[in-house]
Structure formats: C-alpha cells, structure tokens
Amino acid sequence: MATEGEPFGVLPGNEACVVLFLSLATQWRMTPAGLPQGLDYAAVEPAMRLAGLMPTPELFEGLRVMEAAALQAVHELSGTSSVPGKN
Secondary structure (H helix, E strand, O other): OOOOOOOOOOOHHHHHHHHHHHHOOOOEEEOOOOOEEEEOHHHHHHHHHHOOOOOOHHHHHHHHHHHHHHHHHHHHHHOOOOOOOOO
C-alpha cells in the first residue's frame, strides 16, 4: 500500500475511475462521528462531466468498488467494526 505522498501505479484500464474517485475527494457524506459514510452520488455525474469522462455503468461500478475499499480501509484504521450500510 502506498503511503501519503508516495506515488502509486494505476493500470491503464483503471485510469478514468481513479481520476473520478480523486475528483470526488471533497464529496463524502459523513456520519455524526466524523467518519465517511459514502460518496454523495448527486455529485458523481457532474464530476464525470467536468473531468471530461463519459458517464458509463462500468465507470460508476468501478467508482463504487473504490468507494467500498476506501470505506473499509478508513473504518479499519479508525477501529470501528463495520462500514455504514454493510452490516
């Protein structure tokens, strides 16, 4: 796993999804405890368009995979036992 500020590789087929995920960095819905609950999906399509990406079901599914992995990592690091909505 790359640490903060450390470069990491992205497979060419995943580049659009990573660009989209990073462009949504400020669009997380938060729990009252201050932990991320999930992305604000209302921001996804505008972010796609502004990033010059074609909205497709495959791109959205890739984003959801990245979202789930990010939520799992954050909740593991925070010591919480479950990700919201994944009980």
